[in-house]
Amino acid sequence: MTRVITVASGKGGVGKTTITGNLGVALSTYGEETIVLDADVAMANLELILGMEGKSVTLHDVLSGDADIEDAIYEGPGGVKVVPAGISLEGLRKIKLNRLENALETLVETADILLIDAPAGLEKDALAAIASAQELLLVTTPEVPSISDALKTKIIANKLGVDIIGVVINREQHDKTFLTMDEIETILEVPVIAVIPDDPEVSRAAAFGEPIIVKNPKSPTSNAIMQLGADLIGEDYQPIEPDKKGVISKLVEGLLGRR
């Protein structure tokens, strides 16, 4: 049976889309037929993160009734299937969210896991994305506003009968000014299932239009996301250790022409 998992946060800018895109790639590398749907039709970014911008048919067209969902599915990095939202704002007015349900029904038939990147906030589009799922991953940063919004999202999801798998703390900085993992767990009353460190490599990868787990699989962020993917499907994951060669040995190798 297909698992429909929505990744939501409440607050925008917490890294939800980055996590969704990378998690989709991670699940795909584990052999799961995964579709990532960018339901953030107003602020679509998933295609930028996965380097898939400029696709001709997008979710916009599907929700506008101008295309079938099958035509909006594209193959992305690591074999993950992606339904981009489409960055154009022109079609926004034509969108009818009730068409999302029909689109999802089709997608569910063709995937093991359907990951939905929900829009930020709690407007109709966000609620539609949350209500469409059976399970929800709550993404937050360890900051008060982010957690406050995550709490609202969690309560709404509960009300809509969606199971909350857990909280993913993104951009953890080991800074005492932020909330600790225990505090977040206590406030949200949801277990923390992954802690993703603050990593400048993420922005760098996005700038290159590549998911970080492809561009830099040894980074702590990549390891954390791969571990999260493994946990979601009950797989084991051995973190990839970063190169431990010293600067001097690298220099020597370079001088000897081994690199």
Next chain:
Amino acid sequence: MELPITKPSMVSYADQIDFNQLVGELSKNKHNGFIRVTHGSEDGYLLFKEGEQIAASYDTYSKLDALEKIRSVTENDRTLVEVFDIKKSQIDFLLDLNKHYIINLKSETDDLLSELQTSRGYKEVEENKETTALKLDEPPELDELKTEAVETIEEPEIQFPNTESPDKSPDTNEISVTDTGVSEVESVPEETSATLDGTADSEPSTSDALNTNSLDTKTIEDDVDELEPETEVSETASQSEEVSEPEVPLDRLDLLKKYGIKEVKEEDVENLLDTYKGGSVDEGDVEKIELTLMNKIKKSVLGLPKIRGAEVMVFLDNTNGLSGHVNIIIESESQGFLSKLRGDSKDADNLKRQIINISQIEIRKSFRKYPEIVDEFDVNVEMN
């Protein structure tokens, strides 16, 4: 300390105000904010939460050391004293930012302040330390000590904030001491705690003894038992600082309060979901709404002149948001032959329009919080 510097609510040089009195007033008024003292290139901060002194810094000093420095610089007439007001909700954030400066135990402040006072004019109390300590071991004989100590402390000047703090220990509040001298000495904390030189001070024990005037021996014994381990723990100032490190509250409500996060109300969630896809209407409710609308529209239509009878049917669709169809069949009064000849089709159209308007008004009235739902309804009128 990292504190938001805005417009101060009070600015004065130290010689123009009585610092003790100022602190006392802030405590009394349950002040939320802080005092900044500026002396030369150095500055110090004393943070208040509901009148209680909760954190202090002065230059490189923190906690009690800072408090002592603040006290000492306010004796200098060139020190600038400013009072800043902040919201209570901000204080927890500020505390979180300034954990290093938190004066965890209220008694620590009291100890220091009282010691500073006593060191000025109450040397006698110091002399009584040994006696007091001995007496503490022998609670039944404390009465003698009480008298002695009360006599010694005759002109107390202690006016520090925590003497008036609402958080005063229950012991202090409950005890009714008639002696004026004693009543002001109540500010001396009941617990034995660290002093600045790092030695355990038995002076509070004296006050303890004073405060227990009307208590029975058993209570005193209990107090002494409580005091003993504290004396052992607070052997050095540094140790006492370690002890005073704030513990992370893990109670959910405490955390919500600490970070100013509001609990989401059930009704807010309901309201929010009401706006979503008409999802607030259960399938079971649909029939009730149909019936209610039917009756309301029928009643309104029958109120129109010329209408002899009306049948109203309402069909709701709750699949993708609530929408509906209203079919109205009316029987109007028969008109004369001449009227028909004059072409009363215009009247019929007017009547139809009137019925549609009435129906839409009834729909709007039925969905007062969501009147725009009327756009989702088709109203058809058939005349018989």
